[in-house]
Amino acid sequence: MQYKAMVISNQEVSSGYYRLRMTAPKELAEAKPGQFVMVRVNNSIDPLLRRPFGIFDVGSFVPEYADVGRQTYLEILYKVVGKGTAMLAALHHGDHLDMLAPLGKGFAPGDAGEEKILVGGGVGLAPLYYLAKELVKNSRVHLFVGGRSREDVLCITEFERLGVETYVATDDGTLGERGLVTEVLEKQLQQGATAKTIFACGPYPMLRAVAAIAGRTRIPCQVSLEAYMACGVGACLGCVMKGRNHTEATPDYRCVCKDGPVFDYQELQWD
Amino acid sequence: MQYKAMVISNQEVSSGYYRLRMTAPKELAEAKPGQFVMVRVNNSIDPLLRRPFGIFDVGSFVPEYADVGRQTYLEILYKVVGKGTAMLAALHHGDHLDMLAPLGKGFAPGDAGEEKILVGGGVGLAPLYYLAKELVKNSRVHLFVGGRSREDVLCITEFERLGVETYVATDDGTLGERGLVTEVLEKQLQQGATAKTIFACGPYPMLRAVAAIAGRTRIPCQVSLEAYMACGVGACLGCVMKGRNHTEATPDYRCVCKDGPVFDYQELQWD
Amino acid sequence: MKPDMSVEIAGIKLRNPVMTASGTFGYGKEFADYMDLEKIGAIITKGLSLRPKAGNPTPRIVETPGGMLNAIGLQNVGIEAFIAEKAPFLRTINTPVIANLYGNTLEEYGELARRLDKVQEVAAVEVNISCPNVKQGGIVFGTDPRAAAEVVAMVREATIKPVIVKLSPNVTDIVVMANACAEAGADALSLINTLTGMAIDLQKRRPVLANVTGGLSGPAIKPVALRMVWQVARAVKLPIIGIGGIMTANDALEFLLAGATAVQIGTANFLDPAAAQTIAMEMERYLADNGIADVKELIGALRY
Amino acid sequence: MKPDMSVEIAGIKLRNPVMTASGTFGYGKEFADYMDLEKIGAIITKGLSLRPKAGNPTPRIVETPGGMLNAIGLQNVGIEAFIAEKAPFLRTINTPVIANLYGNTLEEYGELARRLDKVQEVAAVEVNISCPNVKQGGIVFGTDPRAAAEVVAMVREATIKPVIVKLSPNVTDIVVMANACAEAGADALSLINTLTGMAIDLQKRRPVLANVTGGLSGPAIKPVALRMVWQVARAVKLPIIGIGGIMTANDALEFLLAGATAVQIGTANFLDPAAAQTIAMEMERYLADNGIADVKELIGALRY
Numbered sequence A, B: 001m002q003y004k005a006m007v008i009s010n011q012e013v014s015s016g017y018y019r020l021r022m023t024a025p026k027e028l029a030e031a032k033p034g035q036f037v038m039v040r041v042n043n044s045i046d047p048l049l050r051r052p053f054g055i056f057d058v059g060s061f062v063p064e065y066a067d068v069g070r071q072t073y074l075e076i077l078y079k080v081v082g083k084g085t086a087m088l089a090a091l092h093h094g095d096h097l098d099m100l101a102p103l104g105k106g107f108a109p110g111d112a113g114e115e116k117i118l119v120g121g122g123v124g125l126a127p128l129y130y131l132a133k134e135l136v137k138n139s140r141v142h143l144f145v146g147g148r149s150r151e152d153v154l155c156i157t158e159f160e161r162l163g164v165e166t167y168v169a170t171d172d173g174t175l176g177e178r179g180l181v182t183e184v185l186e187k188q189l190q191q192g193a194t195a196k197t198i199f200a201c202g203p204y205p206m207l208r209a210v211a212a213i214a215g216r217t218r219i220p221c222q223v224s225l226e227a228y229m230a231c232g233v234g235a236c237l238g239c240v241m242k243g244r245n246h247t248e249a250t251p252d253y254r255c256v257c258k259d260g261p262v263f264d265y266q267e268l269q270w271d
Numbered sequence C, D: 001m002k003p004d005m006s007v008e009i010a011g012i013k014l015r016n017p018v019m020t021a022s023g024t025f026g027y028g029k030e031f032a033d034y035m036d037l038e039k040i041g042a043i044i045t046k047g048l049s050l051r052p053k054a055g056n057p058t059p060r061i062v063e064t065p066g067g068m069l070n071a072i073g074l075q076n077v078g079i080e081a082f083i084a085e086k087a088p089f090l091r092t093i094n095t096p097v098i099a100n101l102y103g104n105t106l107e108e109y110g111e112l113a114r115r116l117d118k119v120q121e122v123a124a125v126e127v128n129i130s131c132p133n134v135k136q137g138g139i140v141f142g143t144d145p146r147a148a149a150e151v152v153a154m155v156r157e158a159t160i161k162p163v164i165v166k167l168s169p170n171v172t173d174i175v176v177m178a179n180a181c182a183e184a185g186a187d188a189l190s191l192i193n194t195l196t197g198m199a200i201d202l203q204k205r206r207p208v209l210a211n212v213t214g215g216l217s218g219p220a221i222k223p224v225a226l227r228m229v230w231q232v233a234r235a236v237k238l239p240i241i242g243i244g245g246i247m248t249a250n251d252a253l254e255f256l257l258a259g260a261t262a263v264q265i266g267t268a269n270f271l272d273p274a275a276a277q278t279i280a281m282e283m284e285r286y287l288a289d290n291g292i293a294d295v296k297e298l299i300g301a302l303r304y
């Protein structure tokens, strides 16, 4: 749906990373982990297009500013990388944003009781928190999180507060192990860690490595992808990824915005 | 010169009219009444071009925010008419603006002692206040001010505080006489008001009427014009007006930004 | 009094002059959750080809100053799947549907039009001539008046439905193209398609788009579109559908003044999925506020 | 280490690749208070005609989304006044000056080049071929390869100075135009000039510009300019000066990657009168930060 959100808070949680909490209509309480939003940063033509962000959290609160009872909020966790995110970072309590949400298909949580592994790279962690909140209700959850440096590893405390067991890797070793998060994941799996489903979100090379691990270990795996998007509703065909059986003669493109952003890794052609 | 200004205050003084006071380098203390500024509203490409505004006031103040002694300020008075001015209206204390100032040629104050008449229409009043501040030092000053309605007649009290005698006309009669300011001016001149110079700023039709009065009464008259501007420095030739002797074969165009915005009415071709 | 917002293009009655542009509105259904599809004048489909088309590799889109480039490469389900899978939904909506056609040869255009001729849901065809002519070394049909005329004549013969021709702006003289299409039997002209552009990723030293170049759309191109509509409206007697950078009702009304009978909303649908409906509504409000009884009064009403 | 920023265009050595575009920088002096004219590569003058030109009635400029339209109509002091009144200031500045030429007939172009041939301050001429050919019914020289070639040949014969030809983007195939100019003896090509556009005042129902149409410049046109520079660079051996919507050092470097040897800054001068100097400085910083020793390494370095 399309709605106007009011900014509740917009906090820098690590250098260059922000958590933006905003009001949402009550329908958003039904948003599934893994779904995303498209934010219109402002009403000018600069930037022109909406910006996509995963849903970091959804919850409810009692607003101070009005006598309206419990309200729904939606939160995103974003990194400032360019013009649009820089403008988001300048927003204050009370500012308004035009939103499309919830968009796309979310994660399939899988069976209750079985162990789950989450793998997040940098800001790819964002949709995993909302997912973890769901999963911990019925499952043991492990989080493998990677980043370039310690500032790029976000919100660990929040995950731990949910009872998620976390493993951290950074490229420069400033937090957790030095190396790639997928190396840590692979090592843990070799050391006998078991899991019934892997949920991964992060940069494409990380996802490809996770998909390879899933292939080798035959653990079911869902990945959440990013792509340049214009419409967010499956109309422009700007955001496609190749499906497993895609060939030039028998095209099989999937829209990240509509068919995803979450895919079973076996649905896709990895290159 | 080009400089970064900090917004000191930005107050709505009448519905849709704002006074924006900002810091300025000390060189601006030398700005002449009638000169103008070009404001870059923001760093985005929307709006693209700078916006021109007359200098409403220049003065000095002792800032609260730092131990830096007396500082120069510059003030503009603007009306929200479109995108750029709407964005200006949203500025707060502490925001920054990229400025070009002072630009163009100002009013020639004329001889000390002689009586002066100011004629302002709507926001055309803006540059006349800074002029009045100069003129009242040595002359009796009369202000004829017109607007569509009472909200469009601005800052009268400020002028009166300077000792300027004011005559008001509004199209709808909600303040002062009903009718055109130029009619009031003409009546006063017929009733024997005398003056050695008329200084006028406002919409083109008003200026044309003032020029006609000046022609009939042979009172010297300077007018301050507006034109669409891109560069503000005489380079793009976007802002030109026809000089008195302009013909297609012997072109005589004047740049409002560089040769003006103030012209002797006799320099121009009025159409 | 409610202003009369209806217009007629090539015999198709539209409740208002606002259509959605091909490729920016999917097959209509994608926007049904966000707006009332029966509050706009017409829906133009994504460009349809004879067989399903894969389109280009990704990245396919990139934002540019005041605009965007796309190189979708005309990915589409193909004409048969359109008829079987997409048309049924469109049948349930009381708004004319216009099929945008894309061929790589003269014959493909003819064949496409023939297949649609009996498809009731389709009120008219819009022929996209910004396509490379594979038989003639990839030269784009829409940049050569003779090739364009051949396409139009071919489609004209293949269908009794109204034939709208969509012109490419990447030409020296748009009026020459418009005249060629008019003479070959077009019932209406829509313009403009995208301007060819390019974006570069400085750090990677690569074009951003996998296809290297793409089509520029959005507010950036509005002045070019407005100029071409004005030029064609003065020179050619056919009704014109104005397209290019329309974001607001004011933009749309400017195209009407320049000579367009209707407009299409493209990139704006991405910024606001309800854009087309909103623009139609606000055009009506403008008319009411300004005491204009009939939107047709504005068509070509520019004074110059 | 300081990167080498120097480039050479048609035998003219430039301290860096940043020039100011014709018509956006007056005669240079207008910007002397705002920047150091000796920190940029070259200054291009306002378009010069044989006799002083009045230009168009006003309004002459209007802002558009991400750009602006201008219809100055080439108001200029004329070649003689330029030599007498403007050139002396330019002589005092140690930066090459290139005279932009504007003729209404073939002969005028020749005459202009001849008059400048002995003027020391002028390092080269840039021939603006986006001018209506009054002898041939106003068809623009720059949209017809034969007419363009004739102009170039005429100027080529009239001067020993390097001849740069400035191409119009309002053509179906920019490569055809570029080749025609190359064969006729051009030493370098600059592109693009403005795209023809139009703006309408809805309330007045009139074109905003007194001239009805005008030239679109600014960031909006950058994708089109980049595409054309890339196309011409691949097809033609001459050095290219890239122009169109350059606002930042990154923009300028993208044009180099696409194949330009130098760039011109136009509309950006209006937003920031020190833009050209700032862009040159920041290009140098980019090179230093990225360990690029010589700006020439980037020319045409796009991988595709």
Ligand SMILES: Cc1cc2nc3c(=O)[nH]c(=O)nc-3n(C[C@H](O)[C@H](O)[C@H](O)COP(=O)(O)OP(=O)(O)OC[C@H]3O[C@@H](n4cnc5c(N)ncnc54)[C@H](O)[C@@H]3O)c2cc1C
Residues within 6 Å of the ligand: A036, A047, A049, A050, A051, A052, A053, A054, A055, A076, A077, A078, A079, A080, A081, A082, A083, A084, A085, A086, A123, A126, A127, A225, A226, A227, A228, A229, A261, C062, C063
């Ligand atoms: C489904 C999805 C979920 C996402 N979730 C998050 C999240 O939770 N937190 C977060 O920080 N980021 C997330 N991203 C990435 C985020 O959309 C981009 O970082 C953001 O659009 C950058 O905008 P900008 O204007 O700051 O950057 P610019 O580089 O100026 O953007 C220019 C253009 O490129 C697009 N773009 C740039 N980077 C990306 C990218 N990585 N993915 C897609 N488009 C991009 C922009 O949308 C815009 O159209 C997500 C992307 C997708 C597709």
Ligand SMILES: Cc1cc2nc3c(=O)[nH]c(=O)nc-3n(C[C@H](O)[C@H](O)[C@H](O)COP(=O)(O)OP(=O)(O)OC[C@H]3O[C@@H](n4cnc5c(N)ncnc54)[C@H](O)[C@@H]3O)c2cc1C
Residues within 6 Å of the ligand: B036, B047, B049, B050, B051, B052, B053, B054, B055, B076, B077, B078, B079, B080, B081, B082, B083, B084, B085, B086, B123, B126, B127, B225, B226, B227, B228, B229, B261, D062, D063
């Ligand atoms: C020398 C000079 C002094 C001025 N002094 C004042 C002043 O003191 N107070 C004040 O309120 N206004 C003044 N104006 C008018 C002011 O510049 C415009 O109202 C303002 O640029 C409108 O910008 P916008 O983005 O809100 O409007 P928009 O209509 O969105 O602007 C679109 C474009 O048109 C131009 N434009 C619109 N109206 C005018 C106008 N009247 N004159 C020139 N260009 C215009 C804008 O600069 C912009 O390029 C002055 C104009 C000039 C030339």
Ligand SMILES: Cc1cc2nc3c(=O)[nH]c(=O)nc-3n(C[C@H](O)[C@H](O)[C@H](O)COP(=O)(O)O)c2cc1C
Residues within 6 Å of the ligand: A236, A238, C021, C022, C023, C024, C046, C047, C048, C070, C072, C074, C100, C128, C166, C192, C193, C194, C216, C217, C218, C219, C221, C243, C244, C245, C246, C264, C265, C266, C267, C268
């Ligand atoms: C993503 C995208 C896909 C498009 N696909 C088509 C198409 O299939 N057929 C067509 O004729 N035009 C296509 N167009 C062009 C648009 O219909 C329209 O002519 C153009 O975008 C200009 O309008 P705008 O500025 O309002 O977007 C496409 C445009 C975009 C942005």
Ligand SMILES: Cc1cc2nc3c(=O)[nH]c(=O)nc-3n(C[C@H](O)[C@H](O)[C@H](O)COP(=O)(O)O)c2cc1C
Residues within 6 Å of the ligand: B236, B238, D021, D022, D023, D024, D046, D047, D048, D070, D072, D074, D100, D128, D166, D192, D193, D194, D216, D217, D218, D219, D221, D243, D244, D245, D246, D264, D265, D266, D267, D268
């Ligand atoms: C106000 C204005 C005047 C111009 N005058 C000329 C001119 O006299 N001769 C010319 O060849 N180009 C002229 N141009 C075109 C510019 O030199 C340049 O090619 C164009 O503006 C694109 O660059 P930009 O997007 O950086 O502005 C003019 C452009 C503007 C905006």
Ligand code: FES
Residues within 6 Å of the ligand: A228, A229, A230, A231, A232, A233, A234, A235, A236, A237, A238, A239, A240, A255, A256, A257, A258
């Ligand atoms: S973003 Fe438009 S189809 Fe996915």
Ligand code: FES
Residues within 6 Å of the ligand: B228, B229, B230, B231, B232, B233, B234, B235, B236, B237, B238, B239, B240, B255, B256, B257, B258
């Ligand atoms: S605004 Fe450019 S010459 Fe006056």
